[in-house]
Amino acid sequence: MSQPAVSSIHVHPLKAVRGHAPREAVVEPWGLAGDRRWVLVGADDKIVTQRPHPRLALAAAEQLPGGVRLSAPGMDALTVAVPEPRQTTTIEVWSDKVEAVPADRAAHAWWSAYLGTEIRQMHLDDPATRRPIDPEYARPGETVSFADGYPLLLTTLSSLDALNSLIAQGDHADEGPLPMNRFRPNVVVSGTPPWAEDDWSRIAIGPVTFRVAKKSGRCVVTTTNQQTAERGKEPLRTLARHRRFGDQLCFGTNLVPESTGTMRIGDPLTILE
Numbered sequence: 372m373s374q375p376a377v378s379s380i381h382v383h384p385l386k387a388v389r390g391h392a393p394r395e396a397v398v399e400p401w402g403l404a405g406d407r408r409w410v411l412v413g414a415d416d417k418i419v420t421q422r423p424h425p426r427l428a429l430a431a432a433e434q435l436p437g438g439v440r441l442s443a444p445g446m447d448a449l450t451v452a453v454p455e456p457r458q459t460t461t462i463e464v465w466s467d468k469v470e471a472v473p474a475d476r477a478a479h480a481w482w483s484a485y486l487g488t489e490i491r492q493m494h495l496d497d498p499a500t501r502r503p504i505d506p507e508y509a510r511p512g513e514t515v516s517f518a519d520g521y522p523l524l525l526t527t528l529s530s531l532d533a534l535n536s537l538i539a540q541g542d543h544a545d546e547g548p549l550p551m552n553r554f555r556p557n558v559v560v561s562g563t564p565p566w567a568e569d570d571w572s573r574i575a576i577g578p579v580t581f582r583v584a585k586k587s588g589r590c591v592v593t594t595t596n597q598q599t600a601e602r603g604k605e606p607l608r609t610l611a612r613h614r615r616f617g618d619q620l621c622f623g624t625n626l627v628p629e630s631t632g633t634m635r636i637g638d639p640l641t642i643l644e
Contacts, residue, residue: 375562375640377576378528383555384439385409385432385456386517387491388422389597390638397557398579398628401498401514402522405434408498409451410464410471410517411482414489417463418517421592424486425600441487443480451478464502464517472496504627508584513627521584521625525562525568533565534622538609546605552597553606554623555591560640568624577638583628588619629632 383390386407397607409432411419421427430443438452451474459470471493473479482490495501495516504513505520515522529576531551538547551559558576560568573584589610596625 373529373562375560375642377558377634377636377638377640378561379551379559380636381555381557381559382406382434382516383432384434385411386418387411387424389428389431391433395633397633398523398631399498400522400628400631401629402518403634406557407517408495409439409474410462410493410495412462412493414492415463416461418465419486419490421595422590425430425595425602426486428431428597428600434450435609441481449477449481451475451492454496456496459496460493460527465519469495469517471500471501481510491614504584508625509627511623523557523581523626524555524587524623525560525626526551526554526623527543527559527560527563527565527568529561529563529565530568534606534609534614534631537613538605540643541605541609541612543604543608548596549606550641553593553595554587555592556623558626558634563640571624571642572644573629573642574626575641575643578630578632579634580629580643582629583595584627586616586619586621587623587625588616589622593622 379392380396381390381392382403382405384405433440438450454472454474459472461468462471474492474494474573478492482492486540498514498516502515504515523641535548574581593606607620610622614621
């Protein structure tokens with residue numbers, strides 16, 4: 372098998388909506404530069420994702436200098452600037468209480484009109500201090516953006532091929548094969564055996580080293596077609612049969628950077644431990 376290497380890189384400026392696939396990205400201690408620095412919350416200040424709102428899959432946030440450009444079906448595009456430093460609001464990101472800065476009211480109105488309910492867009496102003504990683508898997512001082520729990524999510528093309536082969540043998544074969552965007556990774560790697568990532572403890576991607584925190588437990592978002600917002604049964608049905616670890620159905624693995632630097636498509640992946 373060939374040397375494992377980076378096949379694609381994915382940055383999602385606003386959690387839960389479509390991002391972009393640059394040829395390179397800077398790795399910061401809390402994730403890829405610009406990744407998931409924005410989030411949507413409801414009237415209760417709790418995070419809003421594709422779980423209850425699959426139509427978010429059809430919206431996009433394009434990274435711009437000093438902000439993001441929003442687009443969605445039926446909506447005029449809107450540019451949202453990074454808010455000036457001011458008083459923060461406490462929001463809930465799963466079980467975490469996180470301080471964040473509200474975007475301009477125009478962004479709140481835009482999202483509220485698109486989803487038909489009260490929504491606000493929030494910015495993570497200080498990723499170095501706002502949200503610690505789960506201490507069970509972190510070292511002191513390690514933080515994360517508005518990602519589900521860890522700075523980067525890595526998936527492999529061979530594991531997706533293996534999963535799609537299993538889906539083809541199951542009760543919902545007509546739903547496959549699934550594309551990688553169902554899993555919303557940050558980095559996709561080629562040239563590994565299927566499920567090889569299960570056994571990694573430390574890796575290097577180009578000049579940057581990472582600690583492998585844990586396998587990635589998957590949710591209903593993976594059943595959402597990212598082009599149509601329609602939901603099916605896969606891949607969760609097949610993951611439940613073949614990739615259950617404890618109470619989680621797993622695909623991909625979570626990474627914590629041990630260093631910083633620039634990751635590029637084609638960079639080799641080296642297994643350190």
